[in-house]
Amino acid sequence: MESFRNRLDKNRIPKHVAVIMDGNGRWAEKHGRARVFGHENGVESVRSVVEGAGEIGIKHLTLYAFSTENWERPKPEVEALMELLVHAIDNESELLMKNNVRLTTIGDLSKMPLKVKERLDRCIRFLNNNTGLNLILALSYSSKWEIINAVKNIVNETIDGNVKLEMINDKLFEKYLNTAETPDPELLIRTSGEFRISNFLLWQIAYSELYFTEKLWPDFRKEDLFEAIFDFQNRERRFGKTSEQLTM
Numbered sequence: 211m212e213s214f215r216n217r218l219d220k221n222r223i224p225k226h227v228a229v230i231m232d233g234n235g236r237w238a239e240k241h242g243r244a245r246v247f248g249h250e251n252g253v254e255s256v257r258s259v260v261e262g263a264g265e266i267g268i269k270h271l272t273l274y275a276f277s278t279e280n281w282e283r284p285k286p287e288v289e290a291l292m293e294l295l296v297h298a299i300d301n302e303s304e305l306l307m308k309n310n311v312r313l314t315t316i317g318d319l320s321k322m323p324l325k326v327k328e329r330l331d332r333c334i335r336f337l338n339n340n341t342g343l344n345l346i347l348a349l350s351y352s353s354k355w356e357i358i359n360a361v362k363n364i365v366n367e368t369i370d371g372n373v374k375l376e377m378i379n380d381k382l383f384e385k386y387l388n389t390a391e392t393p394d395p396e397l398l399i400r401t402s403g404e405f406r407i408s409n410f411l412l413w414q415i416a417y418s419e420l421y422f423t424e425k426l427w428p429d430f431r432k433e434d435l436f437e438a439i440f441d442f443q444n445r446e447r448r449f450g451k452t453s454e455q456l457t458m
């Protein structure tokens with residue numbers, strides 16, 4: 211079977227793909243190991259997908275790495291995930307540089323341990339002038355948090371007189387989200403066979419195509435990304451219109 215990569219329409223590569231990387235724990239269980247083993251192996255999937263996204267010219271890739279709700283997991287797992295993050299940043303930054311990748315984050319970074327924040331800041335600065343893929347890590351992220359935050363900031367600006375009530379529309383609102391600089395994802399992928407959004411980019415996925423796969427995250431590779439994009443390219447995005455209107 212020919213690779214999905216060769217079957218992609220190069221002119222219709224989505225600008226922004228978002229991924230809910232799920233199933234690390236179940237993958238570890240399947241291999242008779244502790245959950246952390248799954249998280250460790252998930253790093254290889256991140257490497258492959260980041261590389262693949264760059265190769266086909268995706269501009270923005272958002273990876274859901276840690277949700278606000280994930281803080282409620284057992285302390286040892288949270289600590290292991292934070293350690294893993296520090297190591298991943300240290301180990302991957304040279305390769306990201308080589309691949310011309312830029313790094314940004316969304317989420318409530320104030321909740322992250324100082325050590326993680328420092329490493330992230332350093333890595334972001336290091337990759338700052340790169341012009342290839344923009345890799346966006348969602349860390350301590352929840353969409354409801356992001357939206358409430360935006361509302362608070364808009365209300366403040368309204369009180370200060372900088373924003374008038376009649377100015378508030380979707381374009382203005384988007385400027386107050388963490389994703390202000392990024393177009394909405396055309397495609398959202400979730401691994402591990404769960405059919406839910408888990409508080410991820412609720413506003414931004416209003417018109418995204420959703421793609422669910424049974425694959426557990428540590429088994430997911432760039433070829434799986436290409437398959438998801440192939441599937442995406444064979445859908446008709448009508449945005450409320452009729453099929454006939456689109457061909458006019």
Ligand code: IPE
Pocket residue numbers: 231232233234235236237275276277280291402427
């Ligand atoms: C996703 O895998 C990684 C994070 C949420 C940090 P999980 O850890 O949720 O794995 P499962 O869903 O329990 O298999």
Ligand code: IPE
Pocket residue numbers: 230231232233274275276277279280404406408
């Ligand atoms: C969503 O996965 C969050 C991340 C992938 C970081 P979870 O495993 O935390 O979500 P639920 O609990 O299945 O909804």
Ligand code: MG
Pocket residue numbers: 232233234
């Ligand atoms: Mg999960």
